[in-house]
Amino acid sequence: MKKIGLIIILLFPLFSFSLKIGIYYNPPKIIDSKTGIFPEILNYIFNNEKIEYDYIFDSFPELIKKLDNGSIDSIACVGYSLERDEKYDFNNEAFLSDWAVVYMNKNQNIENIFDLENKKIGVLKKDIYYEDEEFGIKNKLEKFGINVQFVEFYSYEGIFKALSENKIEAGVVNRTFGLLNSEKYKVIPTDIVFSPIKVLMMFRKDYNEKEKIIKIIDKNLKDLKKNKDSYYYEVISRYLYTERVEEIPKWLTWMILISLIIVLILIFDYFVLLKLVEKRTKELKRLNMILSVKNDELELLNEKITKQNDELRLLYTHNENLQKSLKLLIKLMSDVGNVEYISENDFVLRLLETLKFIIPGFRYNKLIRVEDNSNIVIVESMSEKGSFEEILELSDKLKYIMNFEIDEKLEKETIKDVLESFKILAKIFYKIKNEAKIEESLRDDIIRALITFLEQHDEYTKNHSRNVADLAVNIAEEMNLDKSYIRKIYLAGLLHDIGKLLIPLEILNKNGPLTDNEYDIIKKHPIIGYNALIKTESLKEIAIGIKHHHERYDGKGYPDGLKGSGIPLMSQIISVVDAWDAMMTKRAYRDPLGKEKAIKEIVNNSGKQFSPEVVKAFIKIIQE
Known part of the structure; x- marks a missing residue:
């Protein structure tokens, strides 16, 4: 046994050797001596075989030189x-x-x-x-x-x-x-x-x-x-x-995330609309389901994206189209909220344009408006009569006849469901528009009654509120403001002095200058008007405009001493017009200033009492 052991000891060096292996950074095949496909497999083999080895890390060209001069034995x-x-x-x-x-x-x-x-x-x-x-x-x-x-x-x-x-x-x-x-x-x-x-x-x-x-x-x-x-x-x-x-591109991940966010925004707007039109809940859900189906198709295409580049391009195109569809529908939803400024004809045409985009192969040829079953008007005519005809009945007295064509490969049931959903959206628009007209008429009657009462209370305000409101609208239009905001400016002009109803007549109609105490009482009328209107949801913005119409651009006005752009634009406009009408009106203690003097006063106080931007628009209107 001693001889056998001695032979093994003598022979062991013959089978013992150390291997120097050159490695270079080449992920994922080689990252370092412990990480990467080659190091991990080689470590596994050599450790199992009990082979001594060392890694030499360098660039590939340098490893070739070392292999040639015998510094290393191999390169992985x-x-x-x-x-x-x-x-x-x-x-x-x-x-x-x-x-x-x-x-x-x-x-x-x-x-x-x-x-x-x-x-x-x-x-x-x-x-x-x-x-x-x-x-x-x-x-x-x-x-x-x-x-x-x-x-x-x-x-x-x-x-x-x-x-x-x-x-x-x-x-x-x-x-x-x-x-x-x-x-x-x-x-x-x-x-x-x-x-x-x-x-x-x-x-x-x-x-x-x-x-x-x-x-x-x-x-x-x-x-x-x-x-x-x-x-x-x-x-x-x-x-x-x-x-x-x-391999999945980061831009595509962002694109999918943006698409999901847009879908969530649409769903939110959808449920807000449901509160206004509860009777149409089931029909609007059907429209939302159609959009959900399109979104599911997008997710399915995304799962297949790694297979080939052609599928990636197809998914990208589909994603763009879906985003445009969602934007069009969101725009339609917002149009429903702005019924005061959109006609029935325009809204129905927008519905048809949206249908053309969402349903490839849908083409409308003619749109006819029929009132009282006798007054017929062609709203839009693209070509001769199409293959299909649908009637959109908004009320007993108003309906639209739509002539259109669709590709034969499109499923008729799907087209029918989409058309029904868009008919419902048009009816909702018409109903809200009529309700808005009634509400607006009632609100205007109440405001006119208040202004009449104010004019009876303070003889100076007679025609003053209407003058301020009309001129404020002209300035707002010159500044290209939104129609809905111009409407609010008009109402603020009418109601800007409503707080004077609670100011004593002996102070309002006093002949001669006011005392400091009387002037402090007069200065409360913007706050009084603000408090009277602020609790009414539809008049909140108007209430804020009234509150600050005596602020000055330099911050020396009242009640809060607001300055520059911190003053609401509505208040800036009313401030200029209110001062102008006051200068052009005969008062108990003075005569009117005259147009030239009043204009000079406005210009001299631009940047001090008044907004320069508003003054610029005002001067252009007055000089015309």
């Missing part, structure tokens, strides 16, 4: 070619296969190899895809007579960085690196791919232990590949799965 993750086989030895069993892909930045439009003419192309020094006679792009372009300028780098990462900074116009990297890093550097793969190769371990020919190492590596790789649950497939799946996930 090297593509096989006949040219390299003449100078080095390789193991036989492939770790994985790979090929080259040409990438470009977003400023380029490279569709084929001939588009590379006169381009700056980044390549990895000593890379098989660059210099190799059989697989290198340099030799391939020369055969086609394509002239390019090659820029050499020491890493694939350097190529992508230069490409993203527009220092080069194209770059050649291997497929796995491109998949993992293209999103990080915002670069785009072209359709130019070439040279599929086996990726192996490369040894220097004079390394004595290479046959043993190659045999060990090949045997372990074959055994690992036979078992689909082996450590080899676990590593490959982990890195390749990560790559596939990262």
Whole structure:
């Protein structure tokens, strides 16, 4: 037994050797000595086989030099070619296969190899895809007579960085690196791919232990590949799965998120509308369901996006169309809220235009308005009578006849459901418009009664409120303000002195100057008017405008001392008009100033008492 032990001890050094392996940064194949496809599989094999080994980390060109001068024994993750086989030895069993892909930045439009003419192309020094006679792009372009300028780098990462900074116009990297890093550097793969190769371990020919190492590596790789649950497939799946996930572009993720937000906004507006039209709840839900179906189609297309680039383009187009549909419907919803300023004809035409966009293949030819079953008006006529006719009956006295055509391939039931939903939306619009007219008429009657009462209470205010309201509207129109806001300015002009109803008559109609105490009482009328109106929801903005119509642009006004743009625009306009009408009106203690003096007073106080912007519009109107 002692002799056997002695023989084992003597023979052990013959089978003990240390392997120096060169590795370079090439994710996901090599990241560092412990991370990446090659290091993790090699560590697994060598640890199981009890083989001593060291990793030497450097750039790929430097590792080639070290292999040639004998500083290292092998290099991991090297593509096989006949040219390299003449100078080095390789193991036989492939770790994985790979090929080259040409990438470009977003400023380029490279569709084929001939588009590379006169381009700056980044390549990895000593890379098989660059210099190799059989697989290198340099030799391939020369055969086609394509002239390019090659820029050499020491890493694939350097190529992508230069490409993203527009220092080069194209770059050649291997497929796995491109998949993992293209999103990080915002670069785009072209359709130019070439040279599929086996990726192996490369040894220097004079390394004595290479046959043993190659045999060990090949045997372990074959055994690992036979078992689909082996450590080899676990590593490959982990890195390749990560790559596939990262293929999804970030802009598409944002696009989907924006689409979902738009859908949520539409649903919110939809439920707000339901509170106003509870009797039509079921019909509006049907419209929402149609939009939900379209959104489900978008999500289904997104799940298939990784299969091929054509599906990506199709999904992008579908997504754009859906967004436009949602925007059109949201605009229609907002139009329902602005019934005061939109006619029935305009709203029905907008419905038809929306139908044309949502339903490809839908074309309306003619729209006819019929009132009292006798007054017939052609609202729109595109061509001769279409194949289909629908009647949109808004009331007993008003209806529309729509002539249209649809493609035969469209499902008739779907078209019918959509048309019914849009009929309901038109009826809702008509009903709200009529209710708004009634409400507005009642509100105007109440306001006229209050103004009449105020004029009886204070003889100075006779015609003053109407003058202020009319001139304020003219200024607002000159400033191109919104129609709904102009309407509020008109009401604020009528009601701006309503607080004077609670000011004693002996102060309001006093002959001669007011005392300080009397002036303080007069100054309360904006607050009184504000308190009278603020609790009415539809008059809140008007109440605020009334409260601040005696503020000054320089901040020296009352009641709150607001300054500049801090004063509501409505109050700024009424302030100028109120002062103008006061100067042009005979008072108990003075005669009217006259037009020229009053204009000069307004101009001199621009930027002090009055807003310069409002004064500019006022002067233009007065001088016309």
